[in-house]
Amino acid sequence: MRRIGVMGGTGLLALESIPGAADAGWVTERVDAIQHETPYGVVPLRCMTLTNSSERCEVVFVQRHHDASGGTVPPHRIEHRANLRAMADAKVDCLLAVCSVGTLVDRLPPGRVGVAGDGIDLTGVSTTFHDDDAEFTSMANAYDEALLHRTAAVLGAVQNVPADDLMVTYWLTQGPQFETPAEIDTIERLGGEVVGMTMPREAKLAAELGLPYVALCIAANWAAGRSPEGRRTDLVHEEVSAEAHRRLGPVWAVLLDQLKG
Secondary structure, rough: OEEEEEOOOOOOOOOOOOOOOOOOOEEEEEEEEEEEEOOEEEEEEEEEEEEEEEEEEEEEEEEEOOOOOOOOHHHHHHHHHHHHHHHHHOOOEEEEEEEEEEEOOOOOOOOEEEEEEEEEOOOOOOOOOOOOOOOOOOOOOOHHHHHHHHHHHHHHHOOOOOHHHHEEEEEEOOOOOOOHHHHHHHHOOOOOOEEEEHHHHHHHHHHHHHEEEEEEEEEEEEEEOOOOOOOOOOOOOHHHHHHHHHHHHHHHHHHHHHHHO
């Protein structure tokens, strides 16, 4: 049975159902909520089994900001090792990460969904399963090429945009504060096209686990200093999250495409 992992963020807080799945002939056979124990903490998994004629597929969802008390863990305190270990233990065949980002480039304006073709992490914060014994993982193909191009093709088709225009470089910032306009100017000079506080750390761990990984980037806002309203326009987290949640249509298209196998 094919297993698809989905990592949600501030734009995808929960996965109660998959919009469009029933129209595509998929029936939800069962939904299980599992508290999965890992060496790095307990991870709540929501597992859906779907059937379509003779086909069966399981979708495993994790909210990366989960908290045992029901709150929301800020990005700099997420235990990414627990989340990725749980996905690997669930034996997912691929992992679709849904990320809200600030955008620096005109070809990915707010409201559009792109895909991370690469990532830059210069935070200096290590993220690894190999703290004790030295093991060096190649990151040259951390963003699975086949999965990347398939995802970009679907996103391009549903948004009527050339697929190549949707591939962006994700710059990791430490957070939890948003970036300053001067930081955004510097990030752009160094090659960043969208900014966020989580994704490249997940990609590193997925690479260590040999887990095919792709990141869907929902452009929720212009990065600091890039708003048409002026350089000093404030970013409000609740508004950013709400905008990302409204733009999930292309994300569902990618997930429905993956259900096909």
